[in-house]
Amino acid sequence: xxxxxxxxxxxxPAECCWVVARLSDAVLADARKNNLQAEIIEEESGPxxxxxxxxxxxxxxxxxxxxxxxxxxxxxxxxxxxxxxxxKRKNWFVGIKRVPIPESIPFxxxxxxxxxxxxxxxxxQHVNTTESAVRAxxxxxxxxxxxxxxxxxxxxxxxxxxxLAILIARxxxxxxVKAQKLRWDAHNDLVRGNPVRVYEGKEFRLx
Numbered sequence: 718x719x720x721x722x723x724x725x726x727x728x729x730p731a732e733c734c735w736v737v738a739r740l741s742d743a744v745l746a747d748a749r750k751n752n753l754q755a756e757i758i759e760e761e762s763g764p765x766x767x768x769x770x771x772x773x774x775x776x777x778x779x780x781x782x783x784x785x786x787x788x789x790x791x792x793x794x795x796x797x798x799x800x801x802x803x804x805k806r807k808n809w810f811v812g813i814k815r816v817p818i819p820e821s822i823p824f825x826x827x828x829x830x831x832x833x834x835x836x837x838x839x840x841x842q843h844v845n846t847t848e849s850a851v852r853a854x855x856x857x858x859x860x861x862x863x864x865x866x867x868x869x870x871x872x873x874x875x876x877x878x879x880x881l882a883i884l885i886a887r888x889x890x891x892x893x894v895k896a897q898k899l900r901w902d903a904h905n906d907l908v909r910g911n912p913v914r915v916y917e918g919k920e921f922r923l924x
Contacts, residue, residue: 720776720785721816721883726763729811734763734770736794736811739921741772744788753778754866758880759887765800773816775880788813793912796919810912819886829881830854833870853877860884
């Protein structure tokens with residue numbers, strides 16, 4: 718089972734973008750703890766260093782759908798602003814939404830540069846001494862995708878190419894007006910209230 722999850726700040730301020738970045742790390746760690754292959758394959762930088770307007774997570778493995786269902790909805794973070802000392806607001810909201818996997822656009826592997834590097838297993842376990850991790854770079858667009866969850870270089874190569882195909886297809890979608898509207902709809906769907914999860918403090922602890 719393959720799932721795409723978009724984490725978005727909606728049109729929230731830098732504080733919400735900080736939450737998106739922290740939440741992305743938390744979801745990845747949790748996914749790998751649950752034996753899922755997980756990677757951020759697309760992200761939009763936020764207004765401050767270390768922040769993200771949005772992140773697209775690629776999840777794969779048995780139980781991915783159930784895992785994703787536990788995160789979909791509004792996420793609340795309770796904490797003081799890192800960027801505006803003295804700011805009174807303590808509650809910040811971001812959204813997680815499952816997005817459809819776009820129809821693949823055929824491309825030739827001759828147009829892809831394969832790079833290898835040392836990889837590690839879920840959560841940084843089983844660090845490999847061989848170069849099993851793979852990055853696939855699409856030469857004409859500059860898009861790239863990485864896979865490092867498997868110990869086998871061939872398995873990581875296959876997954877990296879699959880993720881790259883998704884990115885290429887999404888880029889094609891964004892060139893269409895309809896895709897642009899869908900993207901903004903995802904941001905505007907953020908509901909501030911009834912969060913499915915609540916995090917708190919600079920340590921980003923799950924309540």
